[in-house]
Amino acid sequence: MTIKENISLLPYNTFGIDVKARLFIEYYSLDELRQVLKEHKGEQILHIGQGSNLLFTRDFNGIILHSGMARARFIDDETVEAQNGLRLDDLIAQLTDMAYCGMEKLSLIPGEVGASAVQNVGAYGVEAKDVIERVYTLDVETQEERVFSNEECKFGYRDSIFKHELKGKYIVTSVVYKVKPGEASKTREEIIQTRMAKLPTVGEVGSAGSFFMNPFVPEDKVNELLKLYPDMPHYPVGAPSVNQRSVCDGESGGTSCPVDLAERYQHRNLVAEREKIPAAWLIEQCGWKGKTLGGAQVWPKQPLVIVNANNATPDDIIALAAQVSASVKEKFGIDIHPEVNYI
Ligand SMILES: Cc1cc2nc3c(=O)[nH]c(=O)nc-3n(C[C@H](O)[C@H](O)[C@H](O)COP(=O)(O)OP(=O)(O)OC[C@H]3O[C@@H](n4cnc5c(N)ncnc54)[C@H](O)[C@@H]3O)c2cc1C
Known part of the structure; x- marks a missing residue:
């Protein structure tokens, strides 16, 4: 070590x-x-x-x-086990090269395999929970191995049991993902291009991706806001299919969801009990796009992202995030919460 x-x-x-x-x-x-x-x-x-x-x-x-463990191996033709320290995108690149598909929509998400299960990472309608079969862990206290099934991980939107009840109690050591034979290189390439056009490149501009999670807002509140902002994008939670629903997740869509999808939802007036409103749209409406505070900046190409534009201190970033969420609360009456882990 x-x-x-x-x-x-x-x-x-x-x-x-x-x-x-x-x-x-x-x-x-x-x-x-x-x-x-x-x-x-x-x-x-x-x-x-x-x-x-x-x-x-x-x-x-x-x-x-x-x-420093970063290997992957096929268990059988439909499952691959990857060690916690392997970069998720390296795994997806290898699988794509070997003509396996299923994870390609998670391409270019930074981070390692271990965290993919903790964070339930997601983009373009796919979340880690859709492809994770089981998660191997070590108990921090006893050092014993425990295997969590997909259900036991209690995955939610950017969420899992490892962020709440069991926070800090288990270390994810490897993750078993479901894959299947199939060509995915075109999709992977398209996603890489789209992400590169919108998101800060790791190593060039400091960020942690989406700073805030998209809020799930009660139906009454959505209807109230639609009277004031008829163009406000909103997406039913648990609507027809996961693929359609999550296309507008922070990093992948934000304010620029495919128009046909956004229109379809709005025109059919599909109102569920709670709806997702893109935090990027709320932040943009408050005029934050490109604004700076000290060395921190709201990323001009995707306002859900806060970047370290110029030697930002943690206090710059914390203060900017606090001002952004306070102004969203003031204008829309909606609380937005950080996705980023404050340490
Ligand atoms: C430019 C950019 C774009 C991004 N785009 C997306 C996106 O599209 N979708 C998305 O979901 N996220 C996105 N993110 C956020 C980030 O990539 C994910 O949250 C990712 O899972 C973090 O992985 P990491 O290895 O860096 O974990 P870290 O940031 O190092 O850790 C995250 C959390 O996981 C815990 N953890 C890490 N490893 C383990 C382990 N082995 N066992 C137990 N706990 C562990 C840490 O303690 C911490 O609480 C983006 C980030 C950036 C910078």
Whole structure:
């Protein structure tokens, strides 16, 4: 394993925040992970992946754990098991090259396999939960293995049991995904092109992707807002198909959902009990596109994203996010919540 003391976390978070960690440990096997957990029992531990959904708000006075395990293997023709430290997009690239499909719509989402199950990542109508069969973990306290079925993970929108009841209690060590033989290279390429046109490129512009989650708003409230804003995009939650419903998820669609889909929903007046309103649209309506606060900026091409435009401090980002959500609340009466994990 690799152990570093008092190091800068700058290379370990995509926001580009320069804070320090007391200890950084990278392990390369499950035995090493067990050993680390035993030796540091009771200490504050944060397991990170690529650090693409983290906002470090201050120095971290505990242990940052990272996996150096990054292999994948086919279990059979329909399931592939990937280790936690493998980049999700590297896995999808390999599967696509081998003419396997199912995960291509998650192409270019930053981050590692372990976090894909924690975050239930999603884009273009597919979420990790649609392709995850089971999740292997180690219990931080006992170091025993526990396997979670898809149902046991209690996946929701950018959510899983690992973010709530079991937060910090289990380390995801590998994930078994369902795949099937099939050509996916064209879709993968289209998605990569679309994402590159709209989203900040990791390594060039600091960000954590969508800063906020799209709010699910009660039907009465949606109808009330539609009287004031007849063009407001809104999508029934649990409407006809997952593919249609989630096309407008933050990173993939935001304010520029395919027009035909947006129109179809609005004209048929499909109002469910709760509806999703793109947070990007709400933020744009409040005039935030491109606005800056200190070194932080609301990304001009996709207002759901806050970027580190010019040596932003954590306080710049926190203050900008707070102002954005306060103005959405004031104008629309809707609470928007961060998707990004504040550490
Ligand atoms: C430019 C950009 C675009 C993005 N686009 C999308 C998108 O389209 N869709 C989407 O869903 N997300 C998107 N994101 C967000 C991000 O890619 C995902 O949240 C991703 O899953 C984070 O992976 P990571 O490995 O970087 O995890 P980190 O950010 O390092 O960690 C995220 C959380 O997972 C926990 N964690 C990490 N690894 C483990 C493990 N092995 N065991 C237990 N807990 C663990 C961490 O403690 C933390 O709570 C985007 C981010 C960026 C920067």
